[in-house]
Amino acid sequence: MSRRPPPDPVAVLRGHRASVTDISFHPFKPILFSGSADGEVRIWDTLQHRTVSSAWLHSAAHGIVAVACVSSLGTNKFASQGRDGTVKIWEFDDAGLSRIPSLTIKTNSYHxxxxxxxxxxxxxxxxxxxxxxxxxxxxxxxxxxxxxxxxxxxxxxxxxxxxxxxxxxxxxxxxxxxxxxxxxxxxxxxxxxxxxxxxxxxxxxxxxxxxxxxxxxxxxxxxxxxxxxxxxxxxxxxxxxxxxxxxxxxxxxxxxxxxxxxxxxxxxxxxxxxxxxxxxxxxxxxxxxxxxxxxxxxxxxxxxxxLDRPGISGVSIRPDGKIAATAGWDHRVRIYNYRKGNALAILKYHHGTCNAVTYSSDCKLMASASEDTTVGLWELYPPTTS
Known part of the structure; x- marks a missing residue:
């Protein structure tokens, strides 16, 4: 019996000009943050699959290491980390991103x-x-x-x-x-x-x-x-x-x-x-x-x-604790049953190293970020209501 082919993403978010290094869903709103190696952050509407706002928030020479949007920051703030030794807190609203950070931490960490x-x-x-x-x-x-x-x-x-x-x-x-x-x-x-x-x-x-x-x-x-x-x-x-x-x-x-x-x-x-x-x-x-x-x-x-091919850049566990995903150097995203550890799927869409993978707070969406400058949105193993 032949196996079913792996599913395709429900949407591919294009707009970055450099490797997408990190991604983070908003905990309450249908939006996604992505940061790239040239210092750009984009905010995406995950329902309409379009860019809401974008700005170069860290220098292109250093790029962005990580982005994070969590409830503890408040509903209209997110954090970014650059290889320029800073962590910055930004505000955003319907008009888009602020161009001036509300807080800058000079960490002297350039890793x-x-x-x-x-x-x-x-x-x-x-x-x-x-x-x-x-x-x-x-x-x-x-x-x-x-x-x-x-x-x-x-x-x-x-x-x-x-x-x-x-x-x-x-x-x-x-x-x-x-x-x-x-x-x-x-x-x-x-x-x-x-x-x-x-x-x-x-x-x-x-x-x-x-x-x-x-x-x-x-x-x-x-x-x-x-x-x-x-x-x-x-x-x-x-x-x-x-x-x-x-x-x-x-x-x-x-x-x-x-x-x-x-x-x-x-x-x-x-x-x-x-x-x-x-x-x-x-x-x-x-x-x-x-x-x-x-x-x-x-x-x-x-x-x-x-693994047949070494190298995992990112891992993520779905908030309900049932599913886990990994972002691989071999361009693949692997999906596992987190409770049992068995493999569920290998996703082969990306054409470059997968740098990060993450889940939305309602467990309905997964996002993958790649060196190929794209972000994939996936609907896999939807959570049950029971």
Whole structure:
């Protein structure tokens, strides 16, 4: 019995003149943001499949590394990261993009590691948490100094962190971004409200001969907030030597755990909506699905998928946790059952390296970005209403 041919995209968005490096759906509106290697950002109408607005927001010489539009920024803002060492927040409306950023962070980070905005699990997404109070209450919080180790059972000893948070607390107060630091082996977390660096995760540990700096550059990041971390930010970071480190900012000197599932640089990490697992892709020929055990602080392989052709630039898990996608160096987008790990489809539309893949918040659309200057929109395995 012959297999059905892979589906085509429902639309192809054309307009960029250079490689499309990153894409991000708006969490509430039918629009998509895309950034390219020549510094241009485009806003697309995903219903009419046309450009709503476009502008060169970073210099053409440096280009755009990443774009992100999340609910925590507000409904009319998005963030961009350029290889010019800046992260910028932009406003947009029906008239188009603002030409002047509402905030510019000069990070002095000139790497190609994409920044990561914060991912909440379902508990924190609905309840929210005013984290600034907690960080200001911790020694060294909200400054460039490293915060000292805070033991887990002492995390809520101050009043600001022990207060209760009801369902009316607004999660729009949580505006943080993680990025590869000025030292390429370090991870930094910045507050997008104050443009201040709040945490710097140590690149080396004097008591550990296998320091983070020995792992090479930080290649990919995921910043997340789980209900199991008592309201404190966590980061999963992938490094040049193929290792991944899980950080809890309460102890910025020593990671929660270190694993090495890949033999080549880790290129992309995505945490699922529960913040209890994720998927990683690398320059090698493996895709890894893993679980994050918060109680024991361990990261365990659930499924290892072998590839015929190495190289994964981007990975994404659909918000409902059922489907995962990867963007490959071989121009292909691969679709997997995230819960079981089995392959579902190989999409062969693009004619250049696939740089990124992402899902809309309602799970109905997937977008893929490619070096061929196009963005593909796909409708695959629509979510069931049950």
């Amino acid at each position: 190609f590691c994409k920044f990561s905005v914060m991912k909440n699990d379902s508990v924190w997404s609905t309840q929210g948490k005013e984290l600034e109070d907690c960080y200001r209450g911790e020694p060294g919080g909200m400054s460039d100094r490293e915060i000292p180790e805070v033991k887990r059972d002492e995390a809520y000893t101050n009043q600001s962190c022990s207060k209760s948070f009801g369902e009316n607390t607004c999660s729009e107060g949580l505006q943080y971004v993680a990025l590869s630091g000025e030292n390429s082996s370090e991870v930094e977390i910045w507050d997008l409200k104050s443009a201040q660096k709040i945490v710097q995760l140590a690149s080396s540990n004097p008591s550990n001969s296998s320091s983070v700096s020995n792992r090479g550059m930080c290649m990919t990041l995921q910043l997340f907030l789980s209900s199991e971390s008592q309201g404190f930010l966590n980061v999963l970071a992938g490094y040049e030597d193929g290792s991944m480190l899980w950080w809890d900012i309460r102890n910025p000197r020593v990671p929660v755990t270190s694993v090495k599932f890949h033999s080549e640089p880790v290129m992309s990490i995505c945490i699922d909506g529960s913040c209890k697992g994720g998927i990683s892709g690398a320059a090698d020929d493996k895709i890894i699905m893993y679980s994050l055990e918060h109680s024991s602080g361990t990261c365990v392989v659930k499924k290892e998928i072998s």
